[in-house]
Amino acid sequence: MSLHLVPDLRNPDVLNPDLHTPDLLNAGDAPPRIAAVGVADFADVPRTAGADVSTLDWRPPAGGDPDLAWKLAELTGHEAVEAANRTAVDRLLAVRPVWRDVRTARDVLPVLDDRTTGERVLLHAGPPVDWADMCGPMRAGVIGAALLEGWADTPEQAELLADTGALCFEPCHHHEAVGPMGGITSPSMPVLVVEDPATGRRAYANLNEGAGRCLRYGALGDDVMDRLRWMADVLAPALRAALAARPDGVDLRSVVAQALQMGDECHSRNTAASALLLRDIAAPLARVPHGPEVLEFLAENHYWFLNFSMAAAKLATSAAQGVAHSTLVTAFARNGVEVGIRVSGLGDAWFTAPAAEVRGLYFAGYGPEDANPDIGDSAITETNGLGGFALAAAPAITGFVGGTVQEALRTSRDMARITLARHEAYRLPALGGIGSPVGIDLRAVLDTGIEPVVTTGIAHREPGIGQIGAGLAHAPLECFRKALEAFAVPETVDAAGAPRT
Amino acid sequence: MSLHLVPDLRNPDVLNPDLHTPDLLNAGDAPPRIAAVGVADFADVPRTAGADVSTLDWRPPAGGDPDLAWKLAELTGHEAVEAANRTAVDRLLAVRPVWRDVRTARDVLPVLDDRTTGERVLLHAGPPVDWADMCGPMRAGVIGAALLEGWADTPEQAELLADTGALCFEPCHHHEAVGPMGGITSPSMPVLVVEDPATGRRAYANLNEGAGRCLRYGALGDDVMDRLRWMADVLAPALRAALAARPDGVDLRSVVAQALQMGDECHSRNTAASALLLRDIAAPLARVPHGPEVLEFLAENHYWFLNFSMAAAKLATSAAQGVAHSTLVTAFARNGVEVGIRVSGLGDAWFTAPAAEVRGLYFAGYGPEDANPDIGDSAITETNGLGGFALAAAPAITGFVGGTVQEALRTSRDMARITLARHEAYRLPALGGIGSPVGIDLRAVLDTGIEPVVTTGIAHREPGIGQIGAGLAHAPLECFRKALEAFAVPETVDAAGAPRT
Structure with missing residues (x-):
């Protein structure tokens, strides 16, 4: 098949299947060579008659809506x-994401600063959604965060707080932040800070908990809570101290570029990027309190880089907004x-x-x-x-x-x-x-x-x-x-x- | 071309180009479809005459030697x-290479134990070769090793020692050892020890110096010597101490298997494997003296894993000997x-x-x-x-x-x-x-x-x-x-x- 169909998008008739007849596509006495576009059933009749039919993977523009197709044209x-x-x-493309810091969310995201807002705000993934409409894993994230913040002592109390409107919800995206899965980010959680040196613009993401039972996936339990507390109390300060030895920060664009040569796509596979990031920060971490246990955590967490990839991506895409x-x-x-x-x-x-x-x-x-x-x-x-x-x-x-x-x-x-x-x-x-x-x-x-x-x-x-x-x-x-x-x-x-x- | 030629290896005539004429390969009045095998020039005559000639990438068995071809058959x-x-x-395939230890060469390779042999022996890469026949980079390795061991104070003295037969040379391979490039391994150099747990068999390799100016490539100078001394005095003891926290050693088969999914072929590219090995040993290294500076060295050395890949390969291939x-x-x-x-x-x-x-x-x-x-x-x-x-x-x-x-x-x-x-x-x-x-x-x-x-x-x-x-x-x-x-x-x-x- 060397036949190419280039629909004229300025002509709404392109959406009219009646015009796509084999006669239009062939001429002379040679056996018909037929290209079927759009509805797959169109190919059946000529194929039954013995014709050579090639089916093109083509769909009408704008999902077949003539008004939208006009606008698209x-x-x-x-x-x-x-x-x-x-x-x-x-x-x-001009953004150069650099990992600069690890901070407590309330210190860098004003919406989460309960000291000044007096409100109990949580960030969540995706477009805006109310508590009443949230899916199961996101609700679990809210419950876990309420327990972590000490707003509730039991999951039931946490749900009651949400049911009675005592919690406020905002998309991460409304605050230059991103979070994987449920994306629930609460005031005391640490966040990584990624900066574009040329503009000083910053983006934020919470820290990756690793594999297994994690709040981001909606898991709840003492193991999940203990890890989140350890991340705030031990992991974040150690990372912050280690980063002090990297006054220029860590060039995340370089890490991503290398990781793509190493089998990662930096969303669902971050094995290489996580190992490279560990490599870059290992020596400074070895020099700060709790460095060895932080290195143990990082060595086991092959998703560690995901949240960095996300914050870097947010920084880049926001620049284009x-x-x-x-x-x-x-x-x-x-x-x-x-x-x-x-x-x-x-x-x-x-x-x-x-x-x-x-x-x-x-x-x-x-x-x-x-x-x-x-x-x-x-x-x-x-x-x-x-x-x-x-x-x-x-x-x-x-x-x-x-x-x-x-x-x-x-x-x-x-x-x-x-x-x-x-x-x-x-x-x-x-x-x-x-x-x-x-x-x-x-x-x-x-x-x-x-x-x-x-x-x-x-x-x-x-x-x-x-x-x-x-x-x-x-x-x-x-x-x-x-x-x-x-x-x-x-x-x-x-x-x-x-x-x- | 669906034509397949399967030479009968038991027939030495297959080596006789006179028998490979187009006539033998075609019949009837159809335009000739010609497959040219062996000498590329054979294709020119029929091609000039307008024939469709496919050239097969085929060479006569045993390089064209009839006696050897008979034996091959x-x-x-x-x-x-x-x-x-x-x-x-x-x-x-049954060998499971495990990184067990880092030792001083003379302590694990008897041929290098100058305390008992009373001789000045150096291991080198490849099959046996005398000093007089050695290439430039290997000679440089010998000079550097003689300086490192204190056998000579100047390169000239080192050459004189070699010229006068005061140094002995053995292939690494004769002692279950391997070394990249010149492969020069001297008694005081550290070597890594790789073991097959099922058999207790061991293989050895010197440690990788990194990129840039290295003895294995034949570079000489204070920078090269200083690094080699640091590797013996600081790097090796730190690695050995860190490995004590890994009583089962490090499974190199697993590292190689992962690294192949990450863009390495574990000879000329070892970026992923080196990062994975660093990841595995980072926390233990952070707990031993000089751990941070060792981690700095490893983070910069993307060839670090090469010598592990080599020792693991030596262990496996020796099992088949x-x-x-x-x-x-x-x-x-x-x-x-x-x-x-x-x-x-x-x-x-x-x-x-x-x-x-x-x-x-x-x-x-x-x-x-x-x-x-x-x-x-x-x-x-x-x-x-x-x-x-x-x-x-x-x-x-x-x-x-x-x-x-x-x-x-x-x-x-x-x-x-x-x-x-x-x-x-x-x-x-x-x-x-x-x-x-x-x-x-x-x-x-x-x-x-x-x-x-x-x-x-x-x-x-x-x-x-x-x-x-x-x-x-x-x-x-x-x-x-x-x-x-x-x-x-x-x-x-x-x-x-x-x-x-």
Whole structure:
């Protein structure tokens, strides 16, 4: 098949399947060579008649909505949008994330400073969600955090506090923060501080608890609470003291770039990046109180780098936020009930859809019926060209999330069809060192129908249990359709600023 | 081209190019479809005449020597050889290399115990070589070791000692030891001890100095000497003390298996394995004197694991040595002048050929005219299914040794044609997780004409300078031809032990 179909997006008739007849595609007396696009059933009739039918993986733009397809056509190649997207993606790529510090959340996130607000605020993953609507693992996170803060002595008391409105909830994303899975971040928890030296901008993430029973997955119990207390009392001060020996901080861009050469995609596989980060900080840690036990914890935690990857991604994508007319997606986050995206040119609005199912591999004894839908801020790594977008870098991950090496390569290739750029530092060795696709373009998602993919863990839907598997999920097309509906086609102006016809 | 040529190895006429005419390969009136095998020029005449000529990458068995080809044919499928090779490769694969200790060389290698021998012995890489014949970088290693041991106060005195026969030289391989590049190991140097718990067998390697100016590459100077003294006085005792907290040692098989999923081939790329080994030992090191400075050294040394990979490989391949009738290659080593191999069924003999040229990339200011030929014991990693044999695991290495990702994949596939097994623990993610090819079969090398490949550093040919590049080299076919000449075709016996006809 050397036939190429390039639909004219400015012509809504492209959406009319009646026009796609074999007669239009062939001429002369040669046996018909037929390309079927769109509805798969179209291929059956000619195929039954013995024709050679190639099925193209093509979906109508904008999910088949003619009005949105019109708007999409108007935005395609629009010079104001193209210019805005270049600005936005350049800003994203210019960020140099440096790990600067580990601080107590209330000291760096004013919303969590209960000393001044007088309120009991918790940050959570994804777009805004009320306590009444929260999924099981996020509710467990709230209960655990209330116990940790001493606001409640029992899980029942904690639930009563939430039920009676005594707790306030804010998305992490509203405060330049991110948290994996439930993402619950409370005032006394330590957070890592990532800074862009050129601008002084900062982003934050809580610290990774490791594998096994963790609050982020909704596990509850003395073991979970004890570890969280140890992280605040021992781990955070030791890291902070060790970082004092690194006055320039730790260059996270370099760690990610190296880790992509070492089998990580820096979302669901962080083995290499975690080992590299440990390597960089081992000697300074060996010189501070509790250094050896901190090194033991880090040596066991192969997910340690995830929260760094997320904070670095938040710092980069936030830099691209707020460029008028830009269709770049600057956030992609899930609260376990809804998935939401934010778009550079659309302000702070979230465009949401019901959270997607995660397809993957389950731990022994669990299955899809136990799974919570897709949850967590960690999809910010995909928004930054990592995770599912860099899947080609991590062939070994297929044993964890499912699929084959060839599918991993194809996933990175597919994601390049919905992104604006190739990352200049984050490269994919299995694809000959080409940059990872970065900068999700709202238009391209709707044009191709390709939903951004995310590699993710699977939490049990009931509170108190924890992780039960890992796999792949997608950002639903509906988020993007809603964002396009909200998007105003910019007026085309000439060099003098006058509208063009 | 679906045409397959399977030469009958029992027919020496297969070596007669006169028989390979297009007429033999085609029939009827269809346009001729020609397969050219052997001499590339054969393809020119029919190609000039407009024929469709496919050139097969085929070489006559045994390098075209009819007598050797006869012997090769007799050994092909020979049941005593097949059984011996199964035994040998099973022994190789059964070894579980565990890092047990760091000791002073004279305390664990009797040949270096100058307290009892009264002699000044140095170990060197590769097959036996006299001082008079040694290449530049190895001579520099001898000079540096003589200075380190206090046998000489100046390089001139050291050379005089060697010139007058006051120094003795032995291959590392003769003492269950291995050393990269020059491989010079002297009595006071620390060596790492790797043990197979099931048998108690041990193998040894000196410690890796890092990158830059190193004795193993033939660099000389105060910086080189100071580092070697620090390694003996500080590094080795700290590692030994830290290992005391690991009573079961460190499982090197597990480190290699993980590192292959992380872009290493554990010969010329050891970034991941070195980081994993640091991770495993960081907490114990943080608890012993000089732990922080040792961690600083390890964090900077991305080749640290190479010597562990080599000692583990030596332990595995030695287990396969001495199986009567086995054609398994158990050593492949270079002294910078000659390359030598040892074969399981051929005792302790070395079969040598002039050392090969290394083709690769040079540091700025250097070129092939500066390069020493292939040198070092590190090809023991290839003998163990790593290095060039596992090149598919290390796409990023192509930026260091040259070539493309596709060539790296093909190299691992080619090496599978000359090996007896797939490693059960060492797997290649980019090839869908198939085991790395392991167990070089003398017969297969001569049958296919495929020379074992090695990823390696390039040393300057003059003493005192050091590394100038990295690339790929091959074990010359001549080594294998000599080994085959020495190989006796075993008598075929029936179940009762009587010779078969």
